[in-house]
Amino acid sequence: RKEVEQDPGPFNVPEGATVAFNCTYSNSASQSFFWYRQDCRKEPKLLMSVYSSGNEDGRFTAQLNRASQYISLLIRDSKLSDSATYLCVVNSAGTASKLTFGTGTRLQVTL
Amino acid sequence: DGGITQSPKYLFRKEGQNVTLSCEQNLNHDAMYWYRQDPGQGLRLIYYSQIVNDFQKGDIAEGYSVSREKKESFPLTVTSAQKNPTAFYLCASTPRAGSKGELFFGEGSRLTVL
Numbered sequence A: 001r002k003e004v005e006q007d008p009g010p011f012n013v014p015e016g017a018t019v020a021f022n023c024t025y026s027n028s029a030s031q032s033f034f035w036y037r038q039d040c041r042k043e044p045k046l047l048m049s050v051y052s053s054g055n056e057d058g059r060f061t062a063q064l065n066r067a068s069q070y071i072s073l074l075i076r077d078s079k080l081s082d083s084a085t086y087l088c089v090v091n092s093a094g095t096a097s098k099l100t101f102g103t104g105t106r107l108q109v110t111l
Numbered sequence B: 001d002g003g004i005t006q007s008p009k010y011l012f013r014k015e016g017q018n019v020t021l022s023c024e025q026n027l028n029h030d031a032m033y034w035y036r037q038d039p040g041q042g043l044r045l046i047y048y049s050q051i052v053n054d055f056q057k058g059d060i061a062e063g064y065s066v067s068r069e070k071k072e073s074f075p076l077t078v079t080s081a082q083k084n085p086t087a088f089y090l091c092a093s094t095p096r097a098g099s100k101g102e103l104f105f106g107e108g109s110r111l112t113v114l
Helices: none
Strands: A004-006 A011-014 A019-025 A032-038 A044-050 A055-057 A060-065 A070-075 A084-091 A099-101 A105-110 B004-007 B010-013 B019-025 B031-037 B044-051 B054-057 B064-066 B076-078 B087-094 B109-113
Touching: A004 A084, A011 A019, A019 A084, A019 A105, A032 A060, A032 A070, A044 A055, A044 A060, A070 A084, B004 B087, B010 B019, B019 B031, B019 B087, B019 B109, B044 B064, B076 B087
Parallel strands: A011 A105, B010 B109
Antiparallel strands: A004 A019, A019 A070, A032 A044, A032 A084, A055 A060, A060 A070, A084 A099, A084 A105, B004 B019, B019 B076, B031 B044, B031 B087, B044 B054, B064 B076, B087 B109
């Protein structure tokens, strides 16, 4: 089983739709969690950290479920500019050198 | 503006040749990292350095070498021993070695072996 698993997609949604991605992780000792965004042929950029109580940043909401070992990302009112690959990232040992990246979920928002 | 600069952006190499990818940062970050990204796979850690003159192997260090002679610079050499070097290489940094979260990435170097 992969340490971090994501549905590769693509998720094709119309503008204005709400879309959610899940990511599962295998290491129950994982300590911190992140969503990164990667545009085609570009570098990843941090979208948001994921906190135990869940957190929101504008149209984006991240949730953590430690019991089931998954994190989720919800995007409301999708924009064309949200089209990208969303990487789930899990930190198992409290240092950046132990970050494990998922393969990413591709989102395509259409008119 | 502060950031991480990788060069070259695109590189072609013949089999059997070594190639060095440059990574320079002016963020005053202590820790630097090299990742490789292949289609359908997550980023995989090649090498990392938490401080000048020190570096550690990541998960896929075979066929690669690095140096950290200056805080700002962390070049990666892809040697002829690397069996499948064609990939997208990403350099990243964090403010300090114990940073848990945000990695600051360069724009990447795309290496193709002919």
